[in-house]
Amino acid sequence: MSRAARLSVGAGEVALFASDMHLGDHDPNTAAQFFKALDAQASSITHLFLLGDIFEAWVGDDQPDQVAAALGERLKGLVNQGVRVALMRGNRDFLLGSDGPDLAWPERCGALLLDDPTLVELFGEPVLLAHGDAWCTDDHAYQRFRTEVRSEGWQARFLSRPLAERLAIAREMRTQSERNKQGHDIGDVNEAAVRAALITAGVRRAIHGHTHRPGSYSLGEGLERWVLPDWLAASGRGGVLRVGAEGWESVLPNLPAA
Numbered sequence: 001m002s003r004a005a006r007l008s009v010g011a012g013e014v015a016l017f018a019s020d021m022h023l024g025d026h027d028p029n030t031a032a033q034f035f036k037a038l039d040a041q042a043s044s045i046t047h048l049f050l051l052g053d054i055f056e057a058w059v060g061d062d063q064p065d066q067v068a069a070a071l072g073e074r075l076k077g078l079v080n081q082g083v084r085v086a087l088m089r090g091n092r093d094f095l096l097g098s099d100g101p102d103l104a105w106p107e108r109c110g111a112l113l114l115d116d117p118t119l120v121e122l123f124g125e126p127v128l129l130a131h132g133d134a135w136c137t138d139d140h141a142y143q144r145f146r147t148e149v150r151s152e153g154w155q156a157r158f159l160s161r162p163l164a165e166r167l168a169i170a171r172e173m174r175t176q177s178e179r180n181k182q183g184h185d186i187g188d189v190n191e192a193a194v195r196a197a198l199i200t201a202g203v204r205r206a207i208h209g210h211t212h213r214p215g216s217y218s219l220g221e222g223l224e225r226w227v228l229p230d231w232l233a234a235s236g237r238g239g240v241l242r243v244g245a246e247g248w249e250s251v252l253p254n255l256p257a258a
């Protein structure tokens, strides 16, 4: 859990949630559509939560990427207008914020880096936020990989490599994952794992991404998970969740026409 005081969204405030934009210079159309949706919401929100896989890949906070720079400028603009911006790592951008408190990308944008999972308070209700990949417990191979790449040793070794080498490794991993995706979908969460996390945290609802299966799913006994959509302009996919005094509302931007 986060060491920072629990973030709380309440009276007169509006929180926006998004995840799995998979941003990067490889896909300017998806970036353009996400930025358009964010700009349309910017003047009416007080909190922005980006729950992981913000970027398609992240080799370290020195990653040169024009789309990341453009997102960073937008986040700084939001922070300057008084919006609290909070970011979480996903399974693709798990090295986000690895450069330490002074140099790290989230801090440079004025954003808070959240632990996964994190509890927040939405209009008096504690809600669990997560990327979602840790709950895909049926995928044993992925969980082994996740444990390995989240270890301090692996990360220290990877980050000690020159930038060019890290970028080459990321390109290779991306090619590999494209190949694996053919005929092999992203797995879904294990519902018992989510239920256990909710019960441990003592909350009723979770918000997560990762599975590319947007919607709200009942877990029984009044427990529920809300799944954020992924973004892909080429397939017309994307969307955000707006939480205000009036409730939880899924907002689907007019997607085709990048």
Ligand SMILES: [Mn+2]
Pocket (backbone or CB within 6 Å): 020, 052, 053, 090, 091, 092, 131, 133, 209, 210, 211
């Ligand atoms: Mn993911």
